[in-house]
Amino acid sequence: MLLNGTIGGIISLCAIVITFILLRWRKKNVGNRVAFVGLSDSGKTVLFHQLRLGKPWPTQMSMRESEDDILVTDPRGKPLSLHILDMPGHSRLFYRVKEVLPTVRGVLFVVDAASFGENKQAVAEYLYDVLANPHVSKNRVPVVLVLNKTDEVARRKEGANENAALTEKEGEELVEHMSTQLANEIDLLRRTRAGSHGSMSDLSGSRAAGAAAAASDFVFLGDQKHSFAFSQLANPIRFCCASAQRGEADQVQKALSWIATR
Amino acid sequence: MIDHFTIFSKAGAVLWSFSSCKLKGNPVNELIKTVLLEERSSQSSFNYFSQTLKWIFANEFDLVFVAVYQQMLNMFYIDQLLEEVKRCFVEMFRTRLLKIDGEPYDFNQQFFSLLRDFEKTAEESRIARKVPQFTRKTPAPKGAAHTSSAPSTSSEGDSATPAAGATPSAEPNPTAAENSAVRVPSPVADAAPSPQQAVPAPPGTPSPSSSPSPSPSPSPPPSASPLPGLGSSIDPSDILRQKGVRPRGGPGRFVPKPNSSPKPDKKPGKTMRRWDDNLTPEEMAALNRSRPAAPQPPRPAPPPATESALRPPTGPIDLDAPLDNEEPDEEPQSDEEPQSGTWGEASTEELLAGSSARPQGASPAGGAEKTRVGGMFSFFKGLAGQRPIDEGMLQPVLDRFRQVLLRKNVAQDIADRLCQSVAASLVGKKVPTFATLTNTVRTTLEESLTRILTPRRNIDILREIAAAREVHRPYVMVFCGVNGVGKSTNLSKVSDNLHPQLDDNSNIFAFSLPHLHDIILSKGPRGRRCGRSSFHFFRIPTPTASFPRLPTTPLHPPPTRRPQIAFWLKQNGVKVLIAGCDSFRSGAVEQLRGYGKDAASIAFAAIEHARQQRYDCVLVDTAGRMQDNEMLMQALVKLVNTNNPDLVLFVGEALVGNDAVDQLGRFNSKMVEGSHHQIDGIVLTKFDTIDDKVGAALSMVYTTGHPILFVGTGQTYTDIRRLNVRTVIRALLK
Numbered sequence: 001m002l003l004n005g006t007i008g009g010i011i012s013l014c015a016i017v018i019t020f021i022l023l024r025w026r027k028k029n030v031g032n033r034v035a036f037v038g039l040s041d042s043g044k045t046v047l048f049h050q051l052r053l054g055k056p057w058p059t060q061m062s063m064r065e066s067e068d069d070i071l072v073t074d075p076r077g078k079p080l081s082l083h084i085l086d087m088p089g090h091s092r093l094f095y096r097v098k099e100v101l102p103t104v105r106g107v108l109f110v111v112d113a114a115s116f117g118e119n120k121q122a123v124a125e126y127l128y129d130v131l132a133n134p135h136v137s138k139n140r141v142p143v144v145l146v147l148n149k150t151d152e153v154a155r156r157k158e159g160a161n162e163n164a165a166l167t168e169k170e171g172e173e174l175v176e177h178m179s180t181q182l183a184n185e186i187d188l189l190r191r192t193r194a195g196s197h198g199s200m201s202d203l204s205g206s207r208a209a210g211a212a213a214a215a216s217d218f219v220f221l222g223d224q225k226h227s228f229a230f231s232q233l234a235n236p237i238r239f240c241c242a243s244a245q246r247g248e249a250d251q252v253q254k255a256l257s258w259i260a261t262r
Numbered sequence: 263m264i265d266h267f268t269i270f271s272k273a274g275a276v277l278w279s280f281s282s283c284k285l286k287g288n289p290v291n292e293l294i295k296t297v298l299l300e301e302r303s304s305q306s307s308f309n310y311f312s313q314t315l316k317w318i319f320a321n322e323f324d325l326v327f328v329a330v331y332q333q334m335l336n337m338f339y340i341d342q343l344l345e346e347v348k349r350c351f352v353e354m355f356r357t358r359l360l361k362i363d364g365e366p367y368d369f370n371q372q373f374f375s376l377l378r379d380f381e382k383t384a385e386e387s388r389i390a391r392k393v394p395q396f397t398r399k400t401p402a403p404k405g406a407a408h409t410s411s412a413p414s415t416s417s418e419g420d421s422a423t424p425a426a427g428a429t430p431s432a433e434p435n436p437t438a439a440e441n442s443a444v445r446v447p448s449p450v451a452d453a454a455p456s457p458q459q460a461v462p463a464p465p466g467t468p469s470p471s472s473s474p475s476p477s478p479s480p481s482p483p484p485s486a487s488p489l490p491g492l493g494s495s496i497d498p499s500d501i502l503r504q505k506g507v508r509p510r511g512g513p514g515r516f517v518p519k520p521n522s523s524p525k526p527d528k529k530p531g532k533t534m535r536r537w538d539d540n541l542t543p544e545e546m547a548a549l550n551r552s553r554p555a556a557p558q559p560p561r562p563a564p565p566p567a568t569e570s571a572l573r574p575p576t577g578p579i580d581l582d583a584p585l586d587n588e589e590p591d592e593e594p595q596s597d598e599e600p601q602s603g604t605w606g607e608a609s610t611e612e613l614l615a616g617s618s619a620r621p622q623g624a625s626p627a628g629g630a631e632k633t634r635v636g637g638m639f640s641f642f643k644g645l646a647g648q649r650p651i652d653e654g655m656l657q658p659v660l661d662r663f664r665q666v667l668l669r670k671n672v673a674q675d676i677a678d679r680l681c682q683s684v685a686a687s688l689v690g691k692k693v694p695t696f697a698t699l700t701n702t703v704r705t706t707l708e709e710s711l712t713r714i715l716t717p718r719r720n721i722d723i724l725r726e727i728a729a730a731r732e733v734h735r736p737y738v739m740v741f742c743g744v745n746g747v748g749k750s751t752n753l754s755k756v757s758d759n760l761h762p763q764l765d766d767n768s769n770i771f772a773f774s775l776p777h778l779h780d781i782i783l784s785k786g787p788r789g790r791r792c793g794r795s796s797f798h799f800f801r802i803p804t805p806t807a808s809f810p811r812l813p814t815t816p817l818h819p820p821p822t823r824r825p826q827i828a829f830w831l832k833q834n835g836v837k838v839l840i841a842g843c844d845s846f847r848s849g850a851v852e853q854l855r856g857y858g859k860d861a862a863s864i865a866f867a868a869i870e871h872a873r874q875q876r877y878d879c880v881l882v883d884t885a886g887r888m889q890d891n892e893m894l895m896q897a898l899v900k901l902v903n904t905n906n907p908d909l910v911l912f913v914g915e916a917l918v919g920n921d922a923v924d925q926l927g928r929f930n931s932k933m934v935e936g937s938h939h940q941i942d943g944i945v946l947t948k949f950d951t952i953d954d955k956v957g958a959a960l961s962m963v964y965t966t967g968h969p970i971l972f973v974g975t976g977q978t979y980t981d982i983r984r985l986n987v988r989t990v991i992r993a994l995l996k
Contacts (some may be wrong), residue, residue, distance in 0.1 A: 045274040053364040061294045062274030064324070068361070086273065091720060092299050092713045095987070121729070125720050192724035195834035 033083045034259055035100050038110035039119060039126055040089035043148040047110060047244035047252065048086035056245055062088040065096060072257040080260040084108075094129070102135040106259030107143045108252070113241075114152035116178060124185030128193070131186075131233065132219035142236040142262050144255040145182075147174060151243040165248070166241060175239040179230060187228035190221050236262065263337060263381060265313060266290070266330035267373070269351060273324065277359075278351070278367045286311045289330050293317065298326070300967055301710045304682035309333060318344045320352055321690040322650060323359040327351075339380045346376050651688050651699065659703045660685055663995075670994050671957030673923040676964050684710060708991055714960065715987045717969030721943055726908065727836055727878050736839070736872035737879045738905060740865075741945070742898055743913035744925055745886030748947035752913060752974045753840065753883050755829050755982045829979040831879060839877040841868030843884050843901065861885070862901040869905055882907065889928035898929075899936030906939070911971065913945045914962055916952045922961045930966050941966055946985070947974035954993040959985065 036044040040061060049057035052068045067085045074080055085104075087097050101107070107130060111123055130136060131143065153174065154164040166174065222232035230237045238258060240251035268279035268290060289310040297308050298317075308315045317328040327348050331337050350372050352359065358367070660681045667677040684706050693702050723739075730737040741749045831838050843861035865882045872880045884901065887894035902910060912929055914922055930941045944962050952958075959970060970985040 049275065049362070053362070055364065057362065057364070058276040058279065059274050060268070060270040060276050061291045063272040063294060063298060066271075066273030066275070088274070090295065090299060090718075092716050092718055095712045095716055121725070122720070125722065125725075188728060189722070189725060192722055192728060192834075195724050195830075 031105060032081060032260065033085060033100075033104045034106045034108055034256065035085045035087055035097070035104045036108045036110060037087050037097055037126070037130055038089055038146075039112065039122055040091075041115075042089060042110045042112040043244045044089060044110045045086050047108075047146070047148065047242065047249060048084060050244045050247055050249050051084065051252065051256075054247075056247055061090065062086065063090075063093070064088060065100070070256075072253055072260055074257050074261050080257065082256055082260055084256075091126075094126075097130070098133070101130065101133045104135075104141060106256075106262070107136065107141060108146055108255070108259075109143055110146045110148050111178070112149050113147040113174060113178065114149040114156075116147075116181070120181055120185055124182055124189055127182065128186055128189050128221065131221055131235065134219070136235065137219060137221075137233075140234045140236065142238070142259050144252075144259065145179075145237065145239045146252055146255070147178060147239065147241045148244055150174065150241045150248070151246050165243070165246075171241040174241060179239060183228050183230060186221060190228065194220060263335060264329055264331050264340075264343075264377065266328075267347070268328050268330075269347075269367075269369075270326055270328075271324050271359075271362075272326060275362050277325070277355075277362070278369045278373075280370070280373065285330065286313060289313050289315055290328055293328065296967075299713060301680055301683040301714055301964070303686045304679045316340045316344060318348055319686060319690070320348050321687060322692070323352065325352075325359065337384070339384050343376065343380050346380075347373060350376065650690050650692050651702070653685060653689055655699060656685050656688060656703070659700050662700075663703060663707055666995060667957065667960075669955075670996075671919045671952070671955040671961075672994070673920045673957070673961040675920070675923060676961050680707070680710065680964070704995065708995065711960065711991050711994065712987060714964055715970075715985070715990060718967060719969070721909070721969065721971055723909070723971070724831075724834055724836070727831075730908065731878050734873075734876070736869060736877045737909075738869055738882065738907035739879065739909045739911060740882040740884065740902060740905075740907045741911050741913055742884045742929065743886060744888055747886065747913050747915040748974060749886060749913045750883055751977070752945050752947055752972065752982065753881050755972075755974065755979055830982060836878045837876070838879045838881060839868060839872045839875075841865050841880055841882045843868075843882055861897055862904045865901055865905050889925045889932075895928075895932045896936070899932055902933060902939050903937040909942045910939060911943050911945050912941045912962075912966075913947060914958065915948045916946050916956065916958045916973075917948055918958050919961075922958045923965050926962050926965045941968055943968055943971040945972045945974065946970050949973045949983075950975045950981070954996060956990050956993045959990055960994060 036048055038044055045059040045062055045066075046056060048066065048068075049055075049059065052070050065085050065087050067083060069081055069083050071079045071081055085100060087093075087100060109127060109130060112119065116123065127145075135141065136143070150166045150171065151164070154160055154166045154170070155162070157164065222228045226232070238255055240255045242249050242252050244252075263282075264280075265283050266279070266281045266285055266289070268276060270276040270279075270290075287310065292310050293308050293315050297303060297305065303317075303319075306316070308317075312333050313330050314333045315328055315330050317326055319326055325348075327344050329340050329344055331340065351367075351369060354369065354372065355367055358365070663684075664677050664681050667680070668674060672680075684703065687710075688703065688706055691702075693699055697705075723737075727737045741753050743749050841864060843864045861884060865880075868882070869880050871877075882901070882905070884898060885894075887898065889895070910933065912926055914925060918925070926941070926944070934940050944966075946959055946962065949956075963970060973983045973985050975981045975983055
């Protein structure tokens, strides 16, 4: 009996210690988490592997997130560790993004610049959901918009060859163009979303509950009086170009260190 | 023959892939989108264009193995190939699977040798005149089971022990002798290796009791298993022989394992087979070869192994096959060294011959060591709950959850498929350290339910109306469903704001069906009932005298009285036109005489009118129809076809159980086959009447994969909501 008691005690003590350690370790991890989000097929996973391996890796549509630690250097050359999470982009899996967003230090929103024309509505909706997330908006989580697949954009230009790349100026133009387009879309969205129904918060479906839910799950982004612009957000926003498939992710690296130092 | 084979992790990284030709579209992405993410992995294959996809999971490592091939080709060996590849791949890269380190996974050689073997055997079997393929299926999965999951061994152990017991009762059978004669050549050839067999055998012996042991020991045999297994079914000489001898020979053949390893000989047998048909002298030679061996193995009685017992004596070939299949199973557990030894031997030999670099063949001894270490740790593993999940332990838990789902009104079929799919994604995984199996299953089920209920496509109606407005066309929504589910009620909820716009359009005529008057007049402000209300507005192309023109005033309630979806649209400043196209309901016919009964053309006229008058949105109400009324369904299809609406909403009530699936499925399939337009969303009505029996929501969404856009929660105009996924799931699993 006595022996049993002692063993039990030791085991429970061990359990407590281990839990403690695990919790601390978790916490430490949460502090530097950066989530890669964006629509399917925008190149999140490619970028993720590019950043951790330093070379491209073939990918397939993700069904769950993957994570890893990487090192980035801050402007003074000091290495900083970041925990990057590659979230699946399929909208069925958006619930995972919702679960993860409240724990992140920064968000990398990846956009497929080559197919932006067709997808801008969907991109804006996704971006809206991310920006309107309570944690992201309240804690001013920095958001980096990565315009990926710039190589394809460059290739579409007249007379471009296979290896065409965007010049710096063209890159800026692209950023300019896409940020205004996205801002316009968000402007529209925030109006239509304000009008959408409250969700049923319980099964009784009482009106009061519905109204309350409507009030709580909608966040109006930006300034009510003016049309939307990213500068109205409290979050630091930054744009950068990349071509993950080709391994051009320097700007992303910089953006990550920008997140890490904020 | 295989167009594409890929191994990727669920996190999205492709570990290894191979393509023999350019694929049509992106079948693998499509598979993920339409099957794996929709919890439909209980189905066994998926067709995309003319390609068929088959897949298996390695849940332990979150891997998916997918093979793509042309639909026309009936490739029966794909299942085994997948299992085999999975086994080999996991074995080879076991340590590197959880995290990609940037090193390529060099699997080409192994894959092609496997593929070659399978193709060869398949080819031979074809020549051997359609050997029933299912016989082959058994061996491969078994082999995989050995490697991946410890629990499986125990079951095998059970089956093995009776088999072993049976072995002694060997009764030499003349016919059996004949049969065995066919195989003889190989035993002879294998005689030399037999001493070596002893080495692999020992690891096999301890295995039945200790869980970890199976993994190393089976490695040599499973690799071999596909080949021998296949070989067995193919073995031409055997087949021919047995046709004659079959009745007695089949059973007799079963247990002679100790002295003769029947499988290896099959290879020579196969080659002979081709000639056999031609009756060349070589064939004769081949037969001669078998004869000398004939006396050697008298066949003992068949072991009462479960498989063999169950298998129906369909054909001579079948009898042959089960025997062969069993051997791999028994091998790891059975104590008869010679038998298992031969097996391992044969396998290594064959492998070395066919494919030079097969990893498992390498070190049986090493495997034995591993086993012992594993045994030591198994105890602790058990303590920590690190036992991989197998189907046996999953079944009771899943059954319980199935019952829960059924109680909540989920259609039975769907509850079954969901549970299967959850099982597929759990088998082979390990229960987390501090969780119970029930909890793990619950979390997985919750996750998959969330995935199902989360819309695949975000439908923001207001946003889409705005987009349509930009190009100056009305946004058209069609409401359809069976009778009495509340189509019109909810349509009016959507469109209430219609009324003010009516004022300045004198050419909009409003008709009330007989009961409309009570509805309009009996309503108090706010909280009025609008149930069963039918507002019907449509444009008369050429007003005729005979057409009763009703005063529009009763249809303009004061602004405070807002009728439900129309109500909402109106609130958002959308100009709405409602087209009542339920032209065949009782009472409607007289009033609509001017138009005829064709709902499609009424809707068309309404849309045209809306376009001219700059309406933003047209809500088309249709009459309720039963899903099995072919005529009315065709009318609906025609309506959808001619008007090409932006959104087709199915209105269904939350009260139905199994019928929901049928209703929605039939509506959807009719629509798809008739107009290539499908149901885009669901309006779930009467949600306030069902307490927590929310199963219909799940059934409907699962059936089409389309989201529930609105939930009707009452009879007043504001009683319309979005679906709250979390609430529904909480109610479902309560």
